[in-house]
Amino acid sequence: xxxxxxxxxxxxxxxxxxxxxxxxxxxxxxxxxxxxxxxxxxxxxxxxxxxxxxxxxxxxxxxxxxxxxxxxxxxxxxxxxxxxxxxxxxxxxxxxxxxxxxxxxxxxxxxxxxxxxxxxxxxxxxxxxxxxxxxxxxxxxxxxxxxxxxxxxxxxxxxxxxxxxxxxxxxxxxxxxxxxxxxxxxxxxxxxxxxxxxxxxxxxxxxxxxxxxxxxxxxxxxxxxxxxxxxxxxxxxxxxxxxxxxxxxxxxxxxxxxxxxxxxxxxxxxxxxxxx
Amino acid sequence: xxxxxxxxxxxxxxxxxxxxxxxxxxxxxxxxxxxxxxxxxxxxxxxxxxxxxxxxxxxxxxxxxxxxxxxxxxxxxxxxxxxxxxxxxxxxxxxxxxxxxxxxxxxxxxxxxxxxxxxxxxxxxxxxxxxxxxxxxxxxxxxxxxxxxxxxxxxxxxxxxxxxxxxxxxxxxxxxxxxxxxxxxxxxxxxxxxxxxxxxxxxxxxxxxxxxxxxxxxxxxxxxxxxxxxxxxxxxxxxxxxxxxxxxxxxxxxxxxxxxxxxxxxxxxxxxxxxxxxxxxxxxxxxxxxxxxxxxxxxxxxxxxxxxxxxxxxxxxxxxxxxxxxxx
Numbered sequence: 001x002x003x004x005x006x007x008x009x010x011x012x013x014x015x016x017x018x019x020x021x022x023x024x025x026x027x028x029x030x031x032x033x034x035x036x037x038x039x040x041x042x043x044x045x046x047x048x049x050x051x052x053x054x055x056x057x058x059x060x061x062x063x064x065x066x067x068x069x070x071x072x073x074x075x076x077x078x079x080x081x082x083x084x085x086x087x088x089x090x091x092x093x094x095x096x097x098x099x100x101x102x103x104x105x106x107x108x109x110x111x112x113x114x115x116x117x118x119x120x121x122x123x124x125x126x127x128x129x130x131x132x133x134x135x136x137x138x139x140x141x142x143x144x145x146x147x148x149x150x151x152x153x154x155x156x157x158x159x160x161x162x163x164x165x166x167x168x169x170x171x172x173x174x175x176x177x178x179x180x181x182x183x184x185x186x187x188x189x190x191x192x193x194x195x196x197x198x199x200x201x202x203x204x205x206x207x208x209x210x211x212x213x214x215x216x217x218x219x220x221x222x223x224x225x226x227x228x229x230x231x232x233x234x235x236x237x238x239x240x241x242x243x244x245x246x247x248x249x250x251x252x253x254x255x256x257x258x259x260x261x262x263x264x265x266x267x268x269x270x271x272x273x274x275x276x
Numbered sequence: 277x278x279x280x281x282x283x284x285x286x287x288x289x290x291x292x293x294x295x296x297x298x299x300x301x302x303x304x305x306x307x308x309x310x311x312x313x314x315x316x317x318x319x320x321x322x323x324x325x326x327x328x329x330x331x332x333x334x335x336x337x338x339x340x341x342x343x344x345x346x347x348x349x350x351x352x353x354x355x356x357x358x359x360x361x362x363x364x365x366x367x368x369x370x371x372x373x374x375x376x377x378x379x380x381x382x383x384x385x386x387x388x389x390x391x392x393x394x395x396x397x398x399x400x401x402x403x404x405x406x407x408x409x410x411x412x413x414x415x416x417x418x419x420x421x422x423x424x425x426x427x428x429x430x431x432x433x434x435x436x437x438x439x440x441x442x443x444x445x446x447x448x449x450x451x452x453x454x455x456x457x458x459x460x461x462x463x464x465x466x467x468x469x470x471x472x473x474x475x476x477x478x479x480x481x482x483x484x485x486x487x488x489x490x491x492x493x494x495x496x497x498x499x500x501x502x503x504x505x506x507x508x509x510x511x512x513x514x515x516x517x518x519x520x521x522x523x524x525x526x527x528x529x530x531x532x533x534x535x536x537x538x539x540x541x542x543x544x545x546x547x548x549x550x551x552x553x554x555x556x557x558x559x560x561x562x563x564x565x566x567x568x569x570x571x572x573x574x575x576x577x578x579x580x581x582x583x584x585x586x587x588x589x590x591x592x593x594x595x596x597x598x599x600x601x602x603x604x
Contacts, residue, residue: 121538132305
């Protein structure tokens with residue numbers, strides 16, 4: 001409880017939490033408020049916003065309801081962002097733990113692979129992966145995770161290097177636990193906090209990458225995405241700029257909300273650490 | 277100088293391994309892609325099953341995976357990236373043709389983000405916790421949340437469509453016949469918006485790093501000593517605090533180069549700038565997997581080279597780097 005109060009001390013953290021709460025509500029309410037296919041035609045094409053209240057934000061080039069698309073897009077963005085970040089953190093934590101705990105040749109090999117993944121521009125890698133395997137929600141998640149796991153891996157490895165010298169690890173060895181069991185049951189859970197501290201940055205990056213991929217036409221064609229909406233609006237940029245501006249503002253607010261919340265969490269834990 | 281050379285040699289050895297892994301990875305992706313070079317060739321020229329068999333045999337595509345990997349590596353060693361399907365030309369030729377544009381775009385964007393970002397970071401970090409620091413910190417966070425391609429579109433709407441100050445896209449006025457200085461000026465005008473869109477996103481990163489480093493440096497003893505000696509505040513901020521916070525930014529410069537190459541894909545697509553990034557998008561649109569992987573390999577080499585240069589600059593800037601190895 002104390003911790004929650006500490007989190008809500010700064011106005012930035014409050015703003016971040018509010019944005020995320022609103023976003024989550026949008027994502028959850030999308031199928032209730034706008035049942036049916038959000039890509040179905042709802043009225044005449046290119047209606048400007050705030051005129052017809054059955055389509056409050058107007059319609060796009062094909063006459064689709066922009067507000068419904070926005071709500072369903074929130075679903076896709078959040079789902080992809082969270083799933084890709086979770087996968088990246090998981091891969092990173094496992095690779096980092098193996099490298100740090102095993103040491104020697106395994107460590108060397110795993111870290112060179114990590115280097116290789118960091119040498120290739122991550123967006124190009126995601127682009128190539130999706131274009132070769134084919135665009136679908138799962139593939140997009142895999143592609144983003146594939147390009148984002150290196151940071152967590154490095155952090156996990158650094159943490160494991162210090163943890164493996166602790167007494168309780170030596171103790172686990174003495175009672176005859178299998179090295180893999182020590183690595184994943186004793187070391188990994190204790191190495192997690194600094195890795196999880198990266199999650200806000202990784203979720204934000206994942207959402208931006210997904211948007212850029214769908215903007216280039218590599219999103220799941222059966223899902224509404226904000227990036228896809230911006231690309232759609234781009235073709236009528238001169239006459240109807242709101243079609244690109246509205247989903248873009250949603251993206252900026254979402255990512256900003258994640259950053260602010262992340263900063264708030266880091267700050268509140270930093271205070272609790274310095275107090276203890 | 278020997279210090280820098282020893283560092284360079286060690287990094288080079290590491291880079292060779294890293295690039296080898298990248299090559300094997302891209303070979304696996306190429307294998308995973310549906311169809312092979314013969315299919316692509318037959319689509320454009322036509323031919324019967326016998327001809328497909330013949331071509332597969334002649335191009336060595338009917339051999340085992342390991343042999344093909346060896347052939348692939350051998351071709352790369354001769355700097356042969358293969359043939360593009362959509363352009364029907366050697367991939368190396370196309371990439372080298374598009375490279376200068378991307379280098380200019382990336383170089384200008386890096387200069388913008390590093391220069392303005394570190395300057396604003398010094399301004400914010402000179403008084404940590406002040407009103408201007410808070411304002412700049414939140415402002416930079418908001419900027420960092422903006423997708424580059426969307427910023428590009430907004431800039432186009434404002435400066436090219438509404439105000440008509442700047443061209444909407446492209447790298448130069450088509451068939452203008454300009455040469456020399458006036459052509460350079462024309463290209464510069466075309467690059468203003470793409471460079472801003474690419475540079476402003478990463479500006480926030482340098483600003484925040486600079487500010488954080490300075491906030492850290494203020495607590496150090498040498499700053500206290502400089503204050504005790506009665507140095508003017510301006511001198512403490514620039515020569516003592518900011519200078520010590522600058523080094524991590526130089527490292528970031530190398531790490532960011534890979535990110536910027538990725539970012540240039542969308543920015544070049546938005547502004548129709550004919551560089552490497554747009555080439556990658558064209559490769560995706562044309563299902564030209566060999567070209568796409570050629571671009572990836574080439575970018576990896578580019579990133580390795582940039583990071584080597586940054587390491588060298590670092591060794592020159594900071595006498596502590598590599599000193600232990602030189603004496604050992």
